Amino acid sequence: MFVVSLLLGGLILCPLILSAFFPYFWTDLVYHTKLLGILLKFVSRRRRRPLFLALDRFLEQVETRPNKTFIVFENKRYSFKDTDKESNRIANALRVASVVNPGDTAALFLLNEPAFIFCWLALAKLGCACALLNSSIRARSLVASFSCCRGAKVLIASEELQGAVEEVYEDLQQEGLTTVFITSEELRSSRVKSLTRAAQESSDAAVPQTLRANVSFTSPAVYIYTSGTTGLPKAAVINQTRLLAGLSVLASNGVTHTDVIYVTLPLYHTASFFMGLLGSIETESAKELCVYAKALSRWWKGENVATTEVSEILLMLDSIEAANVYGVKVSGHGGRVGMAALKLTDGMEFAGSATYEHVKNLLPAYARPRFIRIQDELDVTGTFKQVKGQLVKEGFDPNLIQNKLFFLDESKQTFVPMTEEIYSSIIKGHMRL
Missing domain, CATH: 3.40.50.12780 (ANL, N-terminal domain)
Structure with a gap:
C-alpha cells in the first residue's frame, strides 16, 4: 500500500516539480512530439508505392x-x-x-x-x-x-x-x-x-x-x-x-x-x-x-547583387575604361546602396544621360548604381584585385571626396553632379533612393 501511495504521490508531484524547475518542459514536449509525427509522416510517404511526391x-x-x-x-x-x-x-x-x-x-x-x-x-x-x-x-x-x-x-x-x-x-x-x-x-x-x-x-x-x-x-x-x-x-x-x-x-x-x-x-x-x-x-x-517591389534596399540584403556583372555592363560603354562596383551604407536604408568608381577613357567625359539609359535598359532597378565616382586611376592590390575598402569607407560625401561625384536622379532620368544639398537631403531621408 505504501508503494502504491508513493507512486501516486510521485505522479502528482512530478508534473509540479517539472513545471517549477523547467517551465517550458511540457511546451517543448508537445512541440517535439509534433516534430516526431511530421518526421514519421515523411518516412511513411517515402515508402509509399507508387511514389508519393x-x-x-x-x-x-x-x-x-x-x-x-x-x-x-x-x-x-x-x-x-x-x-x-x-x-x-x-x-x-x-x-x-x-x-x-x-x-x-x-x-x-x-x-x-x-x-x-x-x-x-x-x-x-x-x-x-x-x-x-x-x-x-x-x-x-x-x-x-x-x-x-x-x-x-x-x-x-x-x-x-x-x-x-x-x-x-x-x-x-x-x-x-x-x-x-x-x-x-x-x-x-x-x-x-x-x-x-x-x-x-x-x-x-x-x-x-x-x-x-x-x-x-x-x-x-x-x-x-x-x-x-x-x-x-x-x-x-x-x-x-x-x-x-x-x-x-x-x-x-x-x-x-x-x-x-x-x-x-x-x-x-x-x-x-x-x-x-x-x-x-x-x-x-x-x-x-504580393507583387514583388524592386526596392533598392535589396542591395546585399534580400537580393544580392553581382558586382562583377554590374561592372561588365558599365564597361560596355565606350567612355568607361575601368569600373569598380561596391555598396555603401546610407542612413535609413537596409543593406547597402550601389556605387561605382569609374576610370574614363582618355579624352572622354562622363555622359550622365547615356549612362542612365544604359543601366536602365540592362540592369534591374535594385542593381543600378546610385552613385558614381570618377577617378584618374582605380586602386588595385599586388595581385591586381580591385581595392574596395577605402572606397566603401569614404562613401559618397562630397565634403570628403575630391573626385567628381554623380547621383542617379530618377526624376531627371540622368546622373546629376552630387552637391552638398543633394547629399544632405539623402542623409536626412528627404530624398528617396
Missing part, C-alpha cells in the same frame, strides 16, 4: 478540400480545385504544342502571380522539372541562367517581361531555346506564343499519371538560383525528396488551414517557394501573393 499532396487536397481557398491575388481567389483545373489547361496546352516531354526542364521567368503556381504544377504533372529564373535579371544574367537548365527548350514568361526576353532572344536560341510562351493574350512579337490563349482553348481534364511514371525521388524537381555575388547566377538542383520534405516547413511551426500566408518574397526564392507554396499545400492554408 509533393504534387500528390496537392492532388490529395484537391480531392479532400476542393473549394478551400488556396491562392489570393489582388481581387481574385482560387480554390484548390480552381488551381488544379488551371494547371491542367496549361499542361494540356503544352502537350498539344509538343514542346516538352517527360523528363525535360522548362524555365519559368514569372512575377509573383497565380500563373507561377499554375505553370509549376502543370510541368510537374507532365513529369518535367522547372528552372525558377529570377524575374529581375536581364541581359547576360538571363542568358546564363537559362543555359543552366540542362537542355531546356521552353521558356514561360510574364507579360511584363516580354521586353527582357526579346532583348536576348537570339542569345537564348543559341542556348537551345525553341519556344517562348507569354502569360498574356497581348503579344509584342511574332516570335512568342500566348500561353493564356492556348490554355483557354485546352481541356481542364486531369493529366495522365503515366507521364510522370519515370520520376524518382532523385529526379530534379526545381532549379533555384544563387544571387551571384561573385559572378553570374548559378543553379542549385532541388530533387523530389527535398521537395517532399519541404511540405513540412509550415506545419512544424503551427500553421493550419485557417491561416493565410502573405507571400512578399518572389516565389523563385527558396524561402518563398518552400514556405509560401509547398508549406501551404501541406497545411491547406491560403497564400496571398
